[in-house]
Amino acid sequence: xxxxxxDTCLINIDSLExxxxxxxxxxxxxxxxxxxxxxxxxxxxxxxxxxxxxxxxSGIILPQKGEISIAxxxxxxxxxxxxxxYRITNIGFIFQDFELLDYLSVQDNILHPFRxxxxxxxxxQVRSRAQELAEELGIANKxxxxxxxxSQGEKQRTAICRAMxxxxxxxxxxxxxxxxDPSNKTKILDTLFRTTDKNKATLIAVTHDHELLERFxxxxxxxxxxELEAV
Amino acid sequence: xxxxxxxxxxxxxxFSSLFLALSHVNAAEQSALDxxxxxxxxxxxxxxxxxxxxxxxxxxxxDIDPAFWSPKAEDIAGLQQADMILLNGANYAKxxxxxxxxxxxxxxxxxxxxxxxxxxxxxxxxxxxxxxxHAHTGTAFTTWLDFSLAEKQAKAVFKALSRKNPKLxxxxxxxxxxxxxALLAMDSELTEISAALQxxxxxxxxxxxxxxxxxxxxxxxxxxxxxxxxPSAEQWDGLKKILETHPAKWMVWEGQPVAETVAALEAxxxxxxxxxxxxxxxxxxxxxxxxxENISALKAVSSTQ
Amino acid sequence: MIDSLYxxxxxxxxxxxxxxxxVLCISLVSFLPFALKILLKESExxxxxxxxxxxxxxxxxxxxLDLVMNSLYFSKEKPDFISMKAIEKIVDSYLALPIPxxxxxxxxxxxxxxxxxxxxxxxxxxxxxxxxxAMLGECVIGADVATRLNLGVGDSILSSPxxxxxxxxxxxxxxxxxxxxxxxxxxxxxAVFVDLKTTWVIQGLGHGHQDVKTMSGxxxxxSRSEKLVTASAKIKQYAEINLDNLESFHFHGDSSxxxxxxxxxxxxxxxxxxxxxxxxxxxxxNQQIVRPKQVIEDLLSNIFQIKAFxxxxxxxxAIAMVLAIFLVFSLSFRLRQKEISTILHLGCSRFTVVQxxxxxxxxxxxxSSALCYSALLVLQYFQGxxxxxxxxx
Numbered sequence: 001x002x003x004x005x006x007d008t009c010l011i012n013i014d015s016l017e018x019x020x021x022x023x024x025x026x027x028x029x030x031x032x033x034x035x036x037x038x039x040x041x042x043x044x045x046x047x048x049x050x051x052x053x054x055x056x057x058s059g060i061i062l063p064q065k066g067e068i069s070i071a072x073x074x075x076x077x078x079x080x081x082x083x084x085x086y087r088i089t090n091i092g093f094i095f096q097d098f099e100l101l102d103y104l105s106v107q108d109n110i111l112h113p114f115r116x117x118x119x120x121x122x123x124x125q126v127r128s129r130a131q132e133l134a135e136e137l138g139i140a141n142k143x144x145x146x147x148x149x150x151s152q153g154e155k156q157r158t159a160i161c162r163a164m165x166x167x168x169x170x171x172x173x174x175x176x177x178x179x180x181d182p183s184n185k186t187k188i189l190d191t192l193f194r195t196t197d198k199n200k201a202t203l204i205a206v207t208h209d210h211e212l213l214e215r216f217x218x219x220x221x222x223x224x225x226x227e228l229e230a231v
Numbered sequence: 232x233x234x235x236x237x238x239x240x241x242x243x244x245x246f247s248s249l250f251l252a253l254s255h256v257n258a259a260e261q262s263a264l265d266x267x268x269x270x271x272x273x274x275x276x277x278x279x280x281x282x283x284x285x286x287x288x289x290x291x292x293x294d295i296d297p298a299f300w301s302p303k304a305e306d307i308a309g310l311q312q313a314d315m316i317l318l319n320g321a322n323y324a325k326x327x328x329x330x331x332x333x334x335x336x337x338x339x340x341x342x343x344x345x346x347x348x349x350x351x352x353x354x355x356x357x358x359x360x361x362x363x364x365h366a367h368t369g370t371a372f373t374t375w376l377d378f379s380l381a382e383k384q385a386k387a388v389f390k391a392l393s394r395k396n397p398k399l400x401x402x403x404x405x406x407x408x409x410x411x412x413a414l415l416a417m418d419s420e421l422t423e424i425s426a427a428l429q430x431x432x433x434x435x436x437x438x439x440x441x442x443x444x445x446x447x448x449x450x451x452x453x454x455x456x457x458x459x460x461x462p463s464a465e466q467w468d469g470l471k472k473i474l475e476t477h478p479a480k481w482m483v484w485e486g487q488p489v490a491e492t493v494a495a496l497e498a499x500x501x502x503x504x505x506x507x508x509x510x511x512x513x514x515x516x517x518x519x520x521x522x523x524e525n526i527s528a529l530k531a532v533s534s535t536q
Numbered sequence: 537m538i539d540s541l542y543x544x545x546x547x548x549x550x551x552x553x554x555x556x557x558x559v560l561c562i563s564l565v566s567f568l569p570f571a572l573k574i575l576l577k578e579s580e581x582x583x584x585x586x587x588x589x590x591x592x593x594x595x596x597x598x599x600x601l602d603l604v605m606n607s608l609y610f611s612k613e614k615p616d617f618i619s620m621k622a623i624e625k626i627v628d629s630y631l632a633l634p635i636p637x638x639x640x641x642x643x644x645x646x647x648x649x650x651x652x653x654x655x656x657x658x659x660x661x662x663x664x665x666x667x668x669x670a671m672l673g674e675c676v677i678g679a680d681v682a683t684r685l686n687l688g689v690g691d692s693i694l695s696s697p698x699x700x701x702x703x704x705x706x707x708x709x710x711x712x713x714x715x716x717x718x719x720x721x722x723x724x725x726x727a728v729f730v731d732l733k734t735t736w737v738i739q740g741l742g743h744g745h746q747d748v749k750t751m752s753g754x755x756x757x758x759s760r761s762e763k764l765v766t767a768s769a770k771i772k773q774y775a776e777i778n779l780d781n782l783e784s785f786h787f788h789g790d791s792s793x794x795x796x797x798x799x800x801x802x803x804x805x806x807x808x809x810x811x812x813x814x815x816x817x818x819x820x821x822n823q824q825i826v827r828p829k830q831v832i833e834d835l836l837s838n839i840f841q842i843k844a845f846x847x848x849x850x851x852x853x854a855i856a857m858v859l860a861i862f863l864v865f866s867l868s869f870r871l872r873q874k875e876i877s878t879i880l881h882l883g884c885s886r887f888t889v890v891q892x893x894x895x896x897x898x899x900x901x902x903x904s905s906a907l908c909y910s911a912l913l914v915l916q917y918f919q920g921x922x923x924x925x926x927x928x929x
Binding site for chain 3 (some may be wrong): 303307313334342394
Binding site for chain 3 (some may be wrong): 055058060061080081084088089093095099102103104108112113114116117119122126146187220
C-alpha cells in the first residue's frame with residue numbers, strides 16, 4: 001500500500017439485494033465495508049453488477065433490500081432530492097467516456113455540476129478552485145477551449161477536475177482508464193491517486209485493467225463475491 | 232332750444248345714414264366675388280349684373296387687343312385665385328390654351344350657342360411634315376357684336392352669378408333685366424337698320440365684324456387695316472380690287488382712322504364710320520353708350536340710302 | 537434559471553446551424569400571417585382612402601377596375617381614351633364639376649398626370665415650395681419625385697418617349713418645375729403634374745416651331761404663297777416651352793376631340809350625382825361612369841376571399857412547421873440522452889433537465905420573435921411602397 005488506509009468505515013453495505021432486467025439479474029451483497037481513504041478496485045465480468053454497485057452507493061438507484069450508509073448517512077433512506085444533493089456535494093464521478101459536454105469549454109465543464117443544482121453556487125472561490133485544479137492537472141492553458149479539441153488524456157483530466165470540484169470524500173470512477181492508451185492510463189491513474197490523496201478521499205474504481213490492480217489497496221472481485229477479502 | 236333739437240336730429244340722421252352706408256359697403260366688400268373676364272363686354276355685363284357684389288377685373292393693359300394678350304406667370308396667379316373667370320368662347324382668348332386655369336371657375340358665356348360660331352377661312356395656312364395643311368385661323372370671336380348673342384352671353388353671366396350666390400339672385404335679376412332690355416333693343420334697332428341698308432355694300436377695316444354681318448345681313452367684306460396706321464400701297468391695291476366687284480361707299484372702322492386715310496378713302500369715294508367692337512375698356516363711356524354710338528353711325532349710313 | 541439559460545445558450549451557439557434554421561423557420565411561419573394582415577390592411581387603406589374621396593369617375597366603357605386603378609393610382613394599365621367633349625357634357629349639365637385626367641405618359645418611372653389645377657384643391661394638396669403650374673410646359677412634382685431625383689423649383693424634368701422606336705410621335709418635352717408638393721403619403725408623391733394641355737403637347741397634338749411666315753434658309757420652306765406656306769421637316773420644333781417660344785405654341789384641329797383617360801366628376805350634391813349617373817347609364821354607349829368606392833369595395837371583397845384561403849394555407853403550413861419543429865426537438869432530445877443521463881448521475885433533478893430544454897426553446901422562440909418583430913417593423917416602414925408596387929402599380 002502506498003498510503004495508510006483510514007481506520008474509520010466510510011461505506012457500509014449490509015444485506016443488499018438488487019434485481020432488475022427481464023433476464024432476472026440479481027445482485028446480493030451480504031456485507032461490504034470500505035474505509036476512509038481506501039482505494040478499492042472492483043473487477044469482474046461484464047454484467048456482474050459493478051456499475052450497479054456504484055449507482056447504489058451514489059443513490060442513483062435503490063436496492064430492493066438492505067442498507068447503504070456513507071459516513072453514517074443511510075443513503076437509500078433519503079428522499080430523491082436529498083440523495084441528489086448528497087451525491088453532487090459529496091461524491092465525485094469519473095466516467096469511462098469522460099461524459100464531457102462538447103458545447104461547453106473546459107472551464108464550463110469543470111463548473112458544470114454547480115450549474116445543474118440549487119445545492120451548489122458559483123462564486124469567486126469556486127472559480128479559483130477550478131483554476132487551481134486545472135493548474136494542478138496541467139490543463140489550465142486549455143480552460144477556454146471546447147473539449148472536442150482536447151486529447152483523450154486532457155479530457156479525462158478535465159473530468160477529474162469536475163469530479164474534484166466539491167472536494168468530495170468519495171470518488172467513484174467507472175472504467176476511468178478504459179478509453180485511454182497505456183501511457184495515458186498510468187498517467188491518469190497517477191493523477192487520480194494523487195488528487196484522491198490530496199483530498200483525503202476514498203476511491204472506488206471499476207476497472208478492467210488488471211495491470212493497474214496492484215496499485216489499489218483492495219481488489220473486490222464481483223464474480224467471486226462471496227469470497228470477499230477481509231476488511 | 233328748437234334750433235338745437237333740429238341740429239341734433241340732423242346730426243343723428245347723417246350719422247345713422249353714414250353708418251348704414253358704411254355697413255352696406257362693408258358687407259358688400261366682405262362677400263364681393265372676385266371675377267376676371269377676358270374682354271371688356273363681359274366685364275361690363277358682370278359689373279352691371281353683379282353690381283357691388285363683385286369686383287370685376289380685366290387683367291390685360293388698356294392698349295392691347297385682349298384676345299392676343301401674352302400673360303406672365305404672375306398675371307395667371309391672379310386669375311387662378313379668382314372666384315369666377317368669364318370666358319367669351321369661340322376661341323376668343325388666344326392665350327387661353329397656353330395657361331393653366333381652374334376649370335371649376337371657368338364660365339364659357341357662349342357655350343349655349345356653340346353651333347352659331349362662325350368658322351374662319353382667312354389667314355396663312357402652313358404645313359410641315361406629314362401632318363397635312365393647317366391654318367392659324369379657326370373661329371370668329373367677336374360674338375357680342377350680334378346683340379342677340381350678346382344678350383345670351385349676358386344671361387350666361389347672370390346664371391353663373393346666381394349659381395355662385397343664390398341668395399343674391401333677386402339683386403342679380405333686378406340688374407339683369409334692364410341690361411337684357413338694352414341689348415335686345417339694340418338688336419331690334421340694328422335689324423331695322425339692316426333692312427334699311429338693303430344690302431348696301433360695305434367694307435370692314437378689319438375682319439372683326441363677322442357676327443355683325445351674319446346677324447344683320449350686312450353686305451360687308453373686310454380688309455386687314457389698322458386705324459392708326461396708314462395703309463401700304465399693297466393694301467390700297469387690295470382694297471381697289473375688292474371695290475371692283477364690291478362697290479362700297481362706306482368703310483366701317485373699329486377705331487377712329489388717321490385723317491390721311493380718311494381723305495384718301497374719300498378720294499376713292501369711300502366715307503368712314505366707326506363701329507368700335509370695344510373689346511378692351513374704353514377711355515370714356517361704357518359698352519352701351521359706345522354701342523349706341525356705333526348703331527347711330529350705321530343708322531346714318533342707312534339714312535343715306 | 538440563469539444557469540439553465542447559460543447552458544442552453546452555449547448549446548445553441550455550438551449548434552448554430554440547427555439554431556439558425558429553427559429560428560428562420562419559426563420566424564417565417566410567424567411572420568407570414570402578420571405580414572399578410574399588415575399588407576392587406578395597408579392596401580385596403582390606400583385603395584379606400586383615394587376611392588372614398590373620389591365621388592365619380594367618367595371614362596371609356598370597359599373594365600371599371602382598370603379605369604379606377606389608372607385614374608386614382610396611376611397604374612400602368614391604360615384605359616381607352618375619351619375626348620374633351622365629355623368635359624363639355626359635364627360642364628353643360630351643371631350637375632358636377634369636372635377634373636380631367638390624362639395619364640398616358642411617364643417622366644422616367646414616374647407618371648405624368650395631365651390635369652387642371654383644381655386637382656390640388658380637390659385632393660387638398662398644398663405646396664411645400666414654389667407655385668402651381670401657370671403656363672404650358674410647367675409642372676409640379678410630388679415630394680418623392682423631388683427627393684429621389686434631387687429636383688426642386690427651377691429645375692427641369694424630361695418626359696420619356698413611349699417606346700424606343702416612336703421617333704416621329706411622342707417626343708420628350710423638357711418641363712420646368714414650378715412647385716413641389718408637400719408629402720401626401722399617397723401615389724401623388726410619385727407623380728409629375730402638368731396642365732392637361734402640356735400632355736397634349738407631349739403627344740404632339742400641339743407644338744411650337746419657328747414662324748413659317750418669316751422663316752428662310754435652304755430647304756426650310758418648300759413652297760410659299762399668300763395663303764399657304766409649306767415647310768419641310770427641317771423646321772425646328774421646340775422641345776422645351778419657355779417665355780421666348782411660348783407664343784409659337786399652338787394646337788391643331790378641334791380640341792373637343794382631344795383625348796383624356798378619365799374625368800373626376802365632383803357632383804354638386806347627391807341628387808346631382810344620381811341624375812348624372814342616370815344619364816350615363818341611359819344615354820352613353822361608349823362611356824361609363826363609376827363610383828370608385830364601389831369598385832374598390834368589390835375588389836377588396838375579392839381580395840379578402842383570397843386572404844381567407846391564404847390564411848388557411850398558412851395555418852396548414854404553420855401546423856406542419858410546428859410538427860417539424862417538435863420532431864427536431866424530440867430527435868435532439870433523444871440524441872442527448874447520454875448527456876441527460878450523465879447530469880442525472882451527477883445530481884441534476886429531472887425538473888432541472890426540463891428547465892434546460894425549456895430554456896433552449898425559450899431562447900429560440902425569443903430570437904424568432906425578435907426577428908419576426910424586426911421584419912414586421914421593416915415591413916411597416918415600407919408598407920406603403922410595397923403595397924403600391926405589388927398591388928397598385
